Amino acid sequence: MYRRKVQVTGGGTFFVTLPKGWAERVGIRHGGEVALVPSQGGPLLVVPEGMRESNRCLLRLDGRSRVELEREIIAHYIAGFDVIRVAGERIRPQERRMVREIAQSLIGMEILEETQSEVALHSVVNIQDFPAQHTIHRIFDITRAMLEDAISAFLARDDELARDVIERDGDVDRLVLLVARQFSLLLRDLVTEEDIGLSRFAFLHYHTVADQLERVADHAVKISRAALEVETLPSQEVGGRVRGLFGESKEILEGAVQAFEERDTKLANHVLAHKEDRNQLLELAQISAADQPENAYAISIVMDSLLRARE
Incomplete structure (x- = not known):
């Protein structure tokens, strides 16, 4: 935990300094922006720019049964991933159909990218x-x-x-x-x-x-x-x-x-x-x-x- 003393400018603005080590670790630079988000209960969150980028994951299709793949996709869906890529050496039509059926069982997940070796599910709804x-x-x-x-x-x-x-x-x-x-x-x-x-x-x-x-x-x-x-x-x-x-x-x-x-x-x-x-x-x-x-x-x-x- 970092502790800072609150200071006040001549114009009445409150300010605190950010810990240098933390700022460097998350990539904050001179002139950069941070978001200040009041959270439930009172705390104020400091979120560096670009910190909330989409989360992606890759699942290998090779050798997985439908049940195994369904479990994996649902687990990553619940975990909050925005993009779930399912890849294999070459995805057969029945495997592609299987991925599509699993996607249809999840609210907000749509297939937006497809190649011979990959199918990508994207979250298309806002929370x-x-x-x-x-x-x-x-x-x-x-x-x-x-x-x-x-x-x-x-x-x-x-x-x-x-x-x-x-x-x-x-x-x-x-x-x-x-x-x-x-x-x-x-x-x-x-x-x-x-x-x-x-x-x-x-x-x-x-x-x-x-x-x-x-x-x-x-x-x-x-x-x-x-x-x-x-x-x-x-x-x-x-x-x-x-x-x-x-x-x-x-x-x-x-x-x-x-x-x-x-x-x-x-x-x-x-x-x-x-x-x-x-x-x-x-x-x-x-x-x-x-x-x-x-x-x-x-x-x-x-x-x-x-x-x-x-x-």
Whole structure:
């Protein structure tokens, strides 16, 4: 840490000197410019000119499976790289198609450069274009609709609707990855706080909520897959129990998100206080499964997923 005494000119301007060693290390010269950025909480950041250039990385395609390449690209996307170059001795059409499909699963990443041996993905959106508040609410809207449709698909044995819910999980994943990328950029570059309008501490809560909503979406997918395995229509009694538990789970989910968005601690405590005893609900799930042995596995999956979604 460097310490400097604040001085005042005759005209009332405050000034401090910059540490010589630091200035030389980052390339500051006489007549050069630095950016002064007020950050959340009070600190003032001194950013040398050219310090925030685009980040680039190179990934070798040779010998990688699709899963391995997808993991690598997503990891570098979350890490905040603006340009991700994928290179090989000669990229085959199926490999090029694979890179394109991975890029389409990431918000803001587009293929802007291509040669026989390289494909370059570029980030074409600004972080300000996706306010965290709006992104979280969009994730919630999709997740809630997925859960509703998953239950409808299960109760009506609607395979088409069940498959549609499974496909929509990709929309949630893309938004959650975007939130993770924004959080990573915040951790790496304090100046990003000014761009986003949130501190790293505040954004951590949005990141946590996004992860929790993603889990709810995953449970909606599990329910939809269970719906595809149902052999007969659920009985009226089982359907009533499922609807009842779904209604309670939906109410808790909506209340929790509303409490977070409105910073309403009273509502948050109300939601927590009105969660029913899990053991009682597990017993209800077991009874429902026993009522229809042919659908026992699917019913157990549905009830368990609803229990976990509400938590």
